[in-house]
Amino acid sequence: MAAPADPVAPYLAEFERSEKELDGGAPVWLHRLRERAILRFRELGFPTTKAEAWKYTNVAPIAKTPFERVRPGEPRGVAGEAVDHFTFGVLKCSQLVFINGVFAPKLSYLRWLPEGVRVRGLSEVLRTDPQSLEPHLGKHATLNGNAFTALNTAFMQEGAFIDVPAGRVVEEPIHVLFVSTARRAPSVSFPRNLVVLGDGSQATVIESYAGLDRGAYFTNAVTEAYVGPGAVLDHYKMQRESEGAFHIAAMALHQDRGSVVASNSISLGGGLVRNDVRAIFLDEGGELDLNGLYAVTGAQHVDNHTWIDHARPNCTSRELYKGILDGRSRGIFNGQILVRKDAQKTNARQTNKNLLLSTDAFVDSTPGLEILADDVRCTHGSTIGQLDENAIFYLRSRAIDEEAARSLLTYAFASELINAIKVASMRIKLDQLVLSRLPRADAVQEAV
Amino acid sequence: MTPMLEIRDLHANVGGKEILRGVSLDVRKGEVHAVMGPNGSGKTTLAYVLAGRPGYEVTRGTVLFEGKDLLAMRPEDRAREGIFMAFQYPVEIPGVSNAYFLKASLNSIRKHRGLPELDAMEFIQLVQDRMKLLALDDSFMRRGLNEGFSGGEKKRNEVFQMAVLEPRLAILDETDSGLDIDALRVVANGVNSMRGPERAMVVVTHYQRLLNYIVPDRVHVLSNGRIAKSGDKELALELEKRGYGWVEGPASVASPAPR
Numbered sequence: 001m002a003a004p005a006d007p008v009a010p011y012l013a014e015f016e017r018s019e020k021e022l023d024g025g026a027p028v029w030l031h032r033l034r035e036r037a038i039l040r041f042r043e044l045g046f047p048t049t050k051a052e053a054w055k056y057t058n059v060a061p062i063a064k065t066p067f068e069r070v071r072p073g074e075p076r077g078v079a080g081e082a083v084d085h086f087t088f089g090v091l092k093c094s095q096l097v098f099i100n101g102v103f104a105p106k107l108s109y110l111r112w113l114p115e116g117v118r119v120r121g122l123s124e125v126l127r128t129d130p131q132s133l134e135p136h137l138g139k140h141a142t143l144n145g146n147a148f149t150a151l152n153t154a155f156m157q158e159g160a161f162i163d164v165p166a167g168r169v170v171e172e173p174i175h176v177l178f179v180s181t182a183r184r185a186p187s188v189s190f191p192r193n194l195v196v197l198g199d200g201s202q203a204t205v206i207e208s209y210a211g212l213d214r215g216a217y218f219t220n221a222v223t224e225a226y227v228g229p230g231a232v233l234d235h236y237k238m239q240r241e242s243e244g245a246f247h248i249a250a251m252a253l254h255q256d257r258g259s260v261v262a263s264n265s266i267s268l269g270g271g272l273v274r275n276d277v278r279a280i281f282l283d284e285g286g287e288l289d290l291n292g293l294y295a296v297t298g299a300q301h302v303d304n305h306t307w308i309d310h311a312r313p314n315c316t317s318r319e320l321y322k323g324i325l326d327g328r329s330r331g332i333f334n335g336q337i338l339v340r341k342d343a344q345k346t347n348a349r350q351t352n353k354n355l356l357l358s359t360d361a362f363v364d365s366t367p368g369l370e371i372l373a374d375d376v377r378c379t380h381g382s383t384i385g386q387l388d389e390n391a392i393f394y395l396r397s398r399a400i401d402e403e404a405a406r407s408l409l410t411y412a413f414a415s416e417l418i419n420a421i422k423v424a425s426m427r428i429k430l431d432q433l434v435l436s437r438l439p440r441a442d443a444v445q446e447a448v
Numbered sequence: 449m450t451p452m453l454e455i456r457d458l459h460a461n462v463g464g465k466e467i468l469r470g471v472s473l474d475v476r477k478g479e480v481h482a483v484m485g486p487n488g489s490g491k492t493t494l495a496y497v498l499a500g501r502p503g504y505e506v507t508r509g510t511v512l513f514e515g516k517d518l519l520a521m522r523p524e525d526r527a528r529e530g531i532f533m534a535f536q537y538p539v540e541i542p543g544v545s546n547a548y549f550l551k552a553s554l555n556s557i558r559k560h561r562g563l564p565e566l567d568a569m570e571f572i573q574l575v576q577d578r579m580k581l582l583a584l585d586d587s588f589m590r591r592g593l594n595e596g597f598s599g600g601e602k603k604r605n606e607v608f609q610m611a612v613l614e615p616r617l618a619i620l621d622e623t624d625s626g627l628d629i630d631a632l633r634v635v636a637n638g639v640n641s642m643r644g645p646e647r648a649m650v651v652v653t654h655y656q657r658l659l660n661y662i663v664p665d666r667v668h669v670l671s672n673g674r675i676a677k678s679g680d681k682e683l684a685l686e687l688e689k690r691g692y693g694w695v696e697g698p699a700s701v702a703s704p705a706p707r
Contacts, residue, residue, distance in 0.1 A: 388539070396523040397500075400553060415542075446552040447548050
């Protein structure tokens with residue numbers, strides 16, 4: 001099939017065809033939201049590198065590829081063992097699994113949850129109780145600037161709805177796993193997650209994206225999280241798509257008064273990857289730890305854009321993103337922090353560090369801080385470099401051979417972010433994944 | 449008896465510039481040699497060349513260590529053969545634990561010597577014994593390698609590593625720099641406890657002060673990349689009194705600086 005002249009057209013046509021199926025008997029507000037979204041997508045079109053936010057990430061390969069949307073009920077044929085590869089061993093957690101964007105009930109299970117806590121597939125809630133989504137769905141991830149968020153909103157159907165009422169503490173993590181498989185034709189999925197934490201509630205949410213084989217597919221994901229007053233959210237995103245995959249994801253995080261969030265984004269897979277995180281403090285006293293680790297090689301391209309809006313006073317954000325780039329890979333970090341005029345006593349720290357392991361790897365780092373208030377403490381910094389030759393020599397002078405020293409220093413670079421993961425079995429898994437990429441994992445295991 | 453370390457006519461360049469211009473030096477086992485000299489005389493370069501630092505290019509001369517061609521060995525192999533360098537500026541490596549790193553280092557050396565590797569318990573016993581020597585507390589081992597260490601802690605850690613690794617030849621590069629008198633005593637104590645008939649030391653220092661605590665068998669003055677004068681410990685005292693100008697080559701001796 002020839003590339004369409006207008007890359008937007010097939011999506012509009014698909015929307016025409018499937019709108020009924022998507023909406024069924026959905027309420028008017030949802031119907032309108034989808035319509036607004038597809039119109040917005042039509043207006044915006046696929047971004048080009050002329051747009052500042054997409055300067056270094058060319059999505060033409062996505063626009064050019066005709067993707068098929070997988071419909072519910074299509075044969076899946078993915079065995080549980082294949083999925084086990086992307087779960088976290090002995091971790092006691094509730095787990096929702098989606099195959100090519102379609103809920104897989106046989107692979108999913110819920111553990112005991114406190115009263116009133118809902119962990120559901122989005123499609124089920126859309127069908128049975130859509131009004132419970134209305135206060136939040138599409139309210140945090142807005143359609144303003146991001147064509148991919150608009151596209152997701154038009155087609156959203158599957159994903160997780162996690163609703164924790166006031167005061168409830170969900171001790172065990174909730175793991176939402178999106179697995180994609182190679183199909184005859186490249187497929188697209190639109191995972192959509194909504195996390196709502198009521199006053200003083202707590203939850204740990206892990207999103208995973210994984211590819212089972214090397215094929216090309218497109219994951220267009222959006223996660224919205226509203227964290228109510230005094231609520232605590234630990235959020236993880238583990239991206240292990242296959243190397244032929246396109247992964248474009250947006251996270252919108254709205255923090256209410258005194259809420260505490262730690263969000264960790266791990267990007268290891270994918271061919272062309274873009275992560276957007278937009279966080280806003282809706283009220284005073286919020287705290288956010290925003291961490292990211294991207295480790296890529298070959299021809300992988302990973303772009304992390306973060307935006308933190310200190311809209312209200314007395315909030316703290318600590319941001320740390322680290323990249324390890326090997327082969328001919330390309331990394332982009334763009335972090336913007338906005339401290340608005342009345343956001344006094346803001347405490348914001350932003351750090352991006354990049355380690356280049358090969359001469360062909362390349363990184364662009366753009367830290368940014370816009371401060372309109374006058375009584376704040378804000379810092380930002382960014383580094384791009386190779387392994388420290390002084391450190392390599394120091395280790396060699398202690399009888400550690402050179403290759404082992406390089407592996408050890410690379411691991412040490414990542415360890416800060418590995419250790420930031422509070423869920424032990426996920427931390428161990430990430431540790432193994434990072435080690436497995438090092439030539440001398442044996443030496444590292446001996447020395448850390 | 450052949451010397452443990454035999455340096456002959458050693459010339460070395462750093463960044464294309466000749467720093468060592470024909471150093472010859474014999475160190476026998478059991479001996480402690482002090483290498484002194486003004487800034488820029490090549491003291492640290494000599495230490496780095498012996499430890500095998502990349503970028504320090506030997507252009508002429510030979511170095512034999514226990515009869516083996518030292519210059520042909522990689523830095524890690526020199527360490528396994530029994531050479532240890534205490535750095536003037538030890539590197540901080542957060543994410544690598546002080547303890548496990550040292551265990552990996554020790555076992556690499558033991559393996560090379562055909563000794564069985566130490567298990568965790570044996571290692572802890574050894575380490576606790578050596579920590580007392582350097583007045584280090586337990587928290588020290590749980591920290592990252594030199595991470596957030598003060599200057600004095602870093603120097604103590606270097607000597608502590610030496611005490612655990614038990615090298616044949618220790619090269620101490622400006623181990624006294626940045627130490628107050630109490631820390632200097634602790635560090636010197638650690639070094640002295642390592643002295644023995646089978647071990648040699650080369651102590652590189654700018655100041656005589658360290659040599660009050662680590663009393664050398666021989667003192668050499670390096671000047672313009674050569675050993676300008678050698679003597680016993682009295683030489684260090686004389687240098688303290690008269691300064692380095694006194695030995696800095698024939699020109700300065702023949703014509704004193706104009707007043």
